[in-house]
Amino acid sequence: MSELKNKVVWITGASSGIGQALAFAMVKEGAKLVLSSRREQELNEVAKKCSCEVLILPLDLSDQSKFNNLAKQVVEHFGSIDVLINNGGISQRSEAAQTSLEVDRKLMEVNYFGAAALTKAVLPIMQKQKSGHLVAISSLSGKFGFFLRSAYSASKFALVGFYESLRLEEEKNNIKVSIVFPGFVHTNISQNALSGDGQKHAKLDNNQKGGISSEKCARDIIRGIKKDKHEIISGGSEKWGILVNRLFPNLFYRILRKKSGE
Numbered sequence: 001m002s003e004l005k006n007k008v009v010w011i012t013g014a015s016s017g018i019g020q021a022l023a024f025a026m027v028k029e030g031a032k033l034v035l036s037s038r039r040e041q042e043l044n045e046v047a048k049k050c051s052c053e054v055l056i057l058p059l060d061l062s063d064q065s066k067f068n069n070l071a072k073q074v075v076e077h078f079g080s081i082d083v084l085i086n087n088g089g090i091s092q093r094s095e096a097a098q099t100s101l102e103v104d105r106k107l108m109e110v111n112y113f114g115a116a117a118l119t120k121a122v123l124p125i126m127q128k129q130k131s132g133h134l135v136a137i138s139s140l141s142g143k144f145g146f147f148l149r150s151a152y153s154a155s156k157f158a159l160v161g162f163y164e165s166l167r168l169e170e171e172k173n174n175i176k177v178s179i180v181f182p183g184f185v186h187t188n189i190s191q192n193a194l195s196g197d198g199q200k201h202a203k204l205d206n207n208q209k210g211g212i213s214s215e216k217c218a219r220d221i222i223r224g225i226k227k228d229k230h231e232i233i234s235g236g237s238e239k240w241g242i243l244v245n246r247l248f249p250n251l252f253y254r255i256l257r258k259k260s261g262e
């Protein structure tokens with residue numbers, strides 16, 4: 001069991017939803033926090049509610065040029081980086097046939113390349129420390145495709161391939177890797193999701209409305225990190241889809257066909 005007390009935990013997407021809930025839950029664990037996302041004002045609001053040492057580092061996951069410099073700033077400030085939680089991301093609500101390639105690329109840029117680039121900026125620091133824990137927030141859509149999620153699902157599958165390879169390679173440096181597969185979580189993810197033309201979907205979908213709270217998801221993630229779990233699954237009854245898909249793929253697709261992507 002790994003302890004998080006006094007550990008330096010860097011969370012992306014910390015301005016809302018799961019990332020914000022993770023920040024508050026990490027305070028209870030006694031961690032020191034680095035909070036990132038694009039909206040500095042919202043990060044400041046989150047930091048005000050955190051009774052611990054906080055460094056705010058605004059960043060855009062689609063602009064990876066500053067990541068090495070940001071990682072250096074964390075080490076200058078705190079002396080180490082113990083946990084990086086690649087949580088920031090956007091979703092999609094459009095059929096593949098109606099989705100422009102620009103939207104496909106945007107999803108990959110933010111969800112996949114953003115996380116991969118930040119991880120590569122942090123990796124030499126963790127290798128030198130001979131310790132660290134990398135966490136990637138994938139999705140149930142990183143286990144199986146779903147309606148209106150072609151680009152999103154592709155970006156979340158990509159994360160799985162990247163971090164599973166990394167786990168094998170970095171074991172020798174005592175760097176751990178956990179991949180998180182949330183189901184439906186009640187956050188702003190559907191409001192912020194992109195339609196096929198790049199406009200915001202701007203709707204709270206029924207799936208999210210009926211989802212678990214971001215606080216419950218954060219608790220599941222932290223429990224999984226502390227137990228060094230390779231895979232952390234968090235959600236309501238939809239999470240059983242992983243098992244049903246593996247054991248009874250035909251039945252699974254009969255069930256999935258009747259579901260709505262919204």
Ligand SMILES: NC(=O)c1ccc[n+]([C@@H]2O[C@H](COP(=O)([O-])OP(=O)(O)OC[C@H]3O[C@@H](n4cnc5c(N)ncnc54)[C@H](OP(=O)(O)O)[C@@H]3O)[C@@H](O)[C@H]2O)c1
Nearest residue numbers: 013015016017018037038039060061088089139185187188
């Ligand atoms: N909610 C769900 O049902 C669900 C299910 C499975 C997986 N997930 C995953 O969980 C993660 C968190 O999502 P959420 O549900 O908490 O949604 P959310 O409330 O919309 O939060 C998304 C976070 O990502 C940040 N972000 C978005 N684009 C960014 C960019 N270009 N650069 C930097 N930060 C960016 C946002 O901050 P700024 O706007 O300030 O940049 C925000 O803090 C995502 O990776 C999502 O795919 C969510």
